[in-house]
Amino acid sequence: xxxxxxxxxxxxxxxxxxxxxxxxxxxxxxxxxxxxxxxxxxxxxxxxxxxxxxxxxxxxxxxxxxxxxxxxxxxxxxxxxxxxxxxxxxxxxxxxxxxxxxxxxxxxxxxxxxxxxxxxxxxxxxxxxxxxxxxxxxxxxxxxxxxxxxxxxxxxxxxxxxxxxxxxxxxxxxxxxxxxxxxxxxxxxxxxxxxx
Amino acid sequence: xxxxxxxxxxxxxxxxxxxxxxxxxxxxxxxxxxxxxxxxxxxxxxxxxxxxxxxxxxxxxxxxxxxxxxxxxxxxxxxxxxxxxxxxxxxxxxxxxxxxxxxxxxxxxxxxxxxxxxxxxxxxxxxxxxxxxxxxxxxxxxxxxxxxxxxxxxxxxxxxxxxxxxxxxxxx
Numbered sequence: 001x002x003x004x005x006x007x008x009x010x011x012x013x014x015x016x017x018x019x020x021x022x023x024x025x026x027x028x029x030x031x032x033x034x035x036x037x038x039x040x041x042x043x044x045x046x047x048x049x050x051x052x053x054x055x056x057x058x059x060x061x062x063x064x065x066x067x068x069x070x071x072x073x074x075x076x077x078x079x080x081x082x083x084x085x086x087x088x089x090x091x092x093x094x095x096x097x098x099x100x101x102x103x104x105x106x107x108x109x110x111x112x113x114x115x116x117x118x119x120x121x122x123x124x125x126x127x128x129x130x131x132x133x134x135x136x137x138x139x140x141x142x143x144x145x146x147x148x149x150x151x152x153x154x155x156x157x158x159x160x161x162x163x164x165x166x167x168x169x170x171x172x173x174x175x176x177x178x179x180x181x182x183x184x185x186x187x188x189x190x191x192x193x194x195x196x
Numbered sequence: 197x198x199x200x201x202x203x204x205x206x207x208x209x210x211x212x213x214x215x216x217x218x219x220x221x222x223x224x225x226x227x228x229x230x231x232x233x234x235x236x237x238x239x240x241x242x243x244x245x246x247x248x249x250x251x252x253x254x255x256x257x258x259x260x261x262x263x264x265x266x267x268x269x270x271x272x273x274x275x276x277x278x279x280x281x282x283x284x285x286x287x288x289x290x291x292x293x294x295x296x297x298x299x300x301x302x303x304x305x306x307x308x309x310x311x312x313x314x315x316x317x318x319x320x321x322x323x324x325x326x327x328x329x330x331x332x333x334x335x336x337x338x339x340x341x342x343x344x345x346x347x348x349x350x351x352x353x354x355x356x357x358x359x360x361x362x363x364x365x366x367x368x
Contacts, residue, residue: 001290025316028294031268035204110294
């Protein structure tokens with residue numbers, strides 16, 4: 001149940017078996033079925049989520065009812081509306097499961113208590129937040145600097161699992177292009193690769 | 197409107213017990229129920245009855261494993277006979293960290309401590325007492341959020357709720 005989380009943490013810091021026992025006592029294990037929500041717009045994001053199994057998406061719904069994908073998370077990924085989680089303000093996002101999921105969830109008070117009890121986790125989360133900042137900067141650059149085709153090819157190169165696992169209409173939304181445009185890009189790329 | 201199964205999943209372990217039945221029928225309209233009982237056929241009849249009452253077919257499910265039901269749940273009602281509760285507690289311990297456990301002590305049963313088996317779960321003990329006219333539900337616990345949730349769930353039943361300042365040690 002904690003296999004993926006412990007492997008993820010121990011790639012970055014070392015935990016003793018006593019540390020692991022302490023760590024486990026802070027997380028709520030939760031099974032989520034496909035299409036079940038773990039956060040809805042207008043509620044406070046009460047949990048920082050870690051995906052042990054399955055696939056989640058975080059998205060915003062605009063006034064016209066169109067969904068805009070913000071982030072996906074699968075095995076080994078964390079997800080939360082960080083602003084809502086840390087501030088206690090309501091969230092503008094939804095989080096739900098695209099596939100049946102097994103999550104480990106931690107509340108803000110427990111998150112703070114965990115960092116106090118296991119200072120080594122401060123380092124783990126610092127590394128995580130650093131990586132998160134870098135990836136958000138890259139996404140911003142991709143969004144403002146590249147064509148739709150370049151956005152897709154860069155995403156496919158950086159995250160091949162995302163392309164294989166996530167429905168194309170959600171990928172299109174994540175890239176900020178229409179499903180039709182993404183379909184055209186994919187056909188063009190397939191044609192050019194078969195010509196080469 | 198919130199979606200079905202959004203942070204409102206209640207597992208009832210021992211769903212066919214008198215207390216389990218009453219709670220399931222009472223909260224079925226407001227909560228998604230994950231019903232577990234060794235007698236699956238009787239549980240199926242209970243589901244049918246809840247669906248007819250609540251008009252919410254996706255809001256109630258039968259699970260055959262207490263651990264799976266508790267894993268998916270946000271709160272767990274333990275309505276099996278008191279002597280079986282430690283056995284169930286051991287089975288579900290791994291998946292109940294941080295989740296409210298409502299321990300039902302049926303009339304005539306003696307309370308058995310399960311706190312040491314579920315060290316990371318807030319436990320609310322509900323002791324039922326039958327009188328000639330009604331059933332009292334004496335509610336005790338240390339965790340204020342868990343108590344609030346238990347009192348809210350029990351408010352749907354016809355029991356007379358008596359919130360008792362916890363004088364008992366739940367570890368005993």
